[in-house]
Amino acid sequence: xxxxxxxxxxxxxxxxxxxxxxxxxxxxxxxxxxxxxxxxxxxxxxxxxxxxxxxxxxxxxxxxxxxxxxxxxxxxxxxxxxxxxxxxxxxxxxxxxxxxxxxxxxxxxxxxxxxxxxxxxxxxxxxxxxxxxxxxxxxxxxxxxxxxxxxxxxxxxxxxxxxxxxxxxxxxxxxxxxxxxxxxxxxxxxxxxxxxxxxxxxxxxxxxxxxxxxxxxxxxxxxxxxxxxxxx
Amino acid sequence: xxxxxxxxxxxxxxxxxxxxxxxxxxxxxxxxxxxxxxxxxxxxxxxxxxxxxxxxxxxxxxxxxxxxxxxxxxxxxxxxxxxxxxxxxxxxxxxxxxxxxxxxxxxxxxxxxxxxxxxxxxxxxxxxxxxxxxxxxxxxxxxxxxxxxxxxxxxxxxxxxxxxxxxxxxxxxxxxxxxxxxxxxxxxxxxxxxxxxxxxxxxxxxxxxxxxxxxxxxxxxxxxxxxxxxxxxxxxxxxxxxxxxxxxxxxxxxxxxxxxxxxxxxxxxxxxxxxxxxxxxxxxxxxxxxxxxxxxxxxxxxxxxxxxxxxxxxxxxxxxxxxxxxxxxxxxxxxxxxxxxxxxxxxxxxxxxxxxxxxxxxxxxxxxxxxxxxxxxxx
Ligand SMILES: Nc1ncnc2c1ncn2[C@@H]1O[C@H](COP(=O)(O)OP(=O)(O)OP(=O)(O)O)[C@@H](O)[C@H]1O
Ligand SMILES: [Mg+2]
Numbered sequence: 001x002x003x004x005x006x007x008x009x010x011x012x013x014x015x016x017x018x019x020x021x022x023x024x025x026x027x028x029x030x031x032x033x034x035x036x037x038x039x040x041x042x043x044x045x046x047x048x049x050x051x052x053x054x055x056x057x058x059x060x061x062x063x064x065x066x067x068x069x070x071x072x073x074x075x076x077x078x079x080x081x082x083x084x085x086x087x088x089x090x091x092x093x094x095x096x097x098x099x100x101x102x103x104x105x106x107x108x109x110x111x112x113x114x115x116x117x118x119x120x121x122x123x124x125x126x127x128x129x130x131x132x133x134x135x136x137x138x139x140x141x142x143x144x145x146x147x148x149x150x151x152x153x154x155x156x157x158x159x160x161x162x163x164x165x166x167x168x169x170x171x172x173x174x175x176x177x178x179x180x181x182x183x184x185x186x187x188x189x190x191x192x193x194x195x196x197x198x199x200x201x202x203x204x205x206x207x208x209x210x211x212x213x214x215x216x217x218x219x220x221x222x223x224x225x226x227x228x229x230x231x232x
Numbered sequence: 233x234x235x236x237x238x239x240x241x242x243x244x245x246x247x248x249x250x251x252x253x254x255x256x257x258x259x260x261x262x263x264x265x266x267x268x269x270x271x272x273x274x275x276x277x278x279x280x281x282x283x284x285x286x287x288x289x290x291x292x293x294x295x296x297x298x299x300x301x302x303x304x305x306x307x308x309x310x311x312x313x314x315x316x317x318x319x320x321x322x323x324x325x326x327x328x329x330x331x332x333x334x335x336x337x338x339x340x341x342x343x344x345x346x347x348x349x350x351x352x353x354x355x356x357x358x359x360x361x362x363x364x365x366x367x368x369x370x371x372x373x374x375x376x377x378x379x380x381x382x383x384x385x386x387x388x389x390x391x392x393x394x395x396x397x398x399x400x401x402x403x404x405x406x407x408x409x410x411x412x413x414x415x416x417x418x419x420x421x422x423x424x425x426x427x428x429x430x431x432x433x434x435x436x437x438x439x440x441x442x443x444x445x446x447x448x449x450x451x452x453x454x455x456x457x458x459x460x461x462x463x464x465x466x467x468x469x470x471x472x473x474x475x476x477x478x479x480x481x482x483x484x485x486x487x488x489x490x491x492x493x494x495x496x497x498x499x500x501x502x503x504x505x506x507x508x509x510x511x512x513x514x515x516x517x518x519x520x521x522x523x524x525x526x527x528x529x530x531x532x533x534x535x536x537x538x539x540x541x542x543x544x545x546x547x548x549x550x551x552x553x554x555x556x557x558x559x560x561x562x563x564x565x566x567x568x569x570x571x572x573x574x575x576x577x578x579x580x581x582x583x584x585x586x587x588x589x590x591x592x593x594x595x596x597x598x599x600x601x602x603x604x605x606x607x608x609x610x611x
Pocket of ligand 2: 048049050170610
């Protein structure tokens, strides 16, 4: 039996101390598979971002474990975890976090630069990825000159430039209009999701539910249920 | 490593406004520090002008006379004989150094420095531009130094006569010396004997005994023997240092220079520190994003140190360049402009700029290491 892309086991994360301690994520266990696009939905404050951070090596859980393709994540050293984020995960942040003083191509190249590839190589790979998201003609512009939807696509290009196996998206469509959001997510589903990849997407946006394989619902830090998304 | 430093460079230089402010801060600060210390170095050199120009190996003087060559304490004649009899002394000659008033033809008076050279050897004689050194022995013969003070004597020529303390004097030669004097008075050379005859003096007349040792290895013994006599023997270098440290530590010139240097440093530090810290804070979310994407803490430290160091080096280069330009330009217009770039000044400025960069960088590093990628992730 193939190993799950992500296996979370009894994850707990709380904030605050003593009386003020509140659980953001409580006893969460789930698996996500290769080739799957899994959504995490739930009301604001239900722990979605916290959970996403714990499975992508950004936030250490207070207890519980995460295994990526069978390998335990949080027992590794800080440097190993940083390397895991660098090599295995592609991030699309809610507000993109593009560098305004670099060109679009340079922005996309950053994961490769962090992997110590040389600039020429990194920039040509970045240009290649910009082609995939249909922004090849904007490669030399600063991202500040692009529209919101275009910036989102730059962020996606940056998330895939280093061929990571897992992509995490936090509210990718929150600041886009409905039509643009749908287009981007359908593009991700069609072009970026492969049988060797796993995509986890946090969203409030019911207009894009149809592109998911599975939807995981959260409330108050717990999983309250799963729904089948669009059947493949 | 190299890859991420290129990234650091782009992030810094592409932020033109901040980068410009940082460069202005460091350049200005380096410029001020170099200017202050150079003009001080110039003053120090000029204060030692007589020591440099006479060039004797060893100077014997009254211990109380180490502050300045113009305020020497005359020594009795027996000191000269005693020094001559020390083993290892090749020769020893007296030197007179003092001041007098010259009455110019228009009836006004001008203070001058008078140096009296040993009659038999003329040790310490200046290089002549015009005239013959032997004419110094001619009746009333004086040699004038052509420096920036020269016009104060109404640009004398050979044959020009003047009155010095009611004696007649005649210019018999025009000389040049390596270093102009600090005190703003023209310099006349004459013989030792004429100097002590024309210029009223106390009971004792020898300002210095100039000593040439047989070999450098004799110097310690000579110094020791002079000390036994109750006098002080300093090598040329030691004497210059003594004059310098007097100016540095015991006069307001030194303290003011030090103070101004510290102020320049603080101005530079506050401009650069502030700007750099703002630069870091404004880029904090980007550093956080880099961290989230897998940059290690130490890589971010390299990025920041590189940015601080790079700014410091460029600012240093610009500051030193600007100072050199200004000093050179000033010297073209004012040949005796008192300012001198020394390696010590340049190193001092470099050290200060490094400190500025380190402090600014350290503040940035601390801030960046504290970023939690989770905070960036949550937005
Ligand atoms: N650093 C923190 N300190 C204290 N409380 C925190 C911190 N981070 C998160 N929390 C709390 O944990 C809970 C879950 O937060 P989280 O950001 O995971 O929610 P979310 O489901 O992503 O919400 P949203 O849809 O608004 O993004 C919230 O109650 C939040 O206040
Ligand atoms: Mg969230």
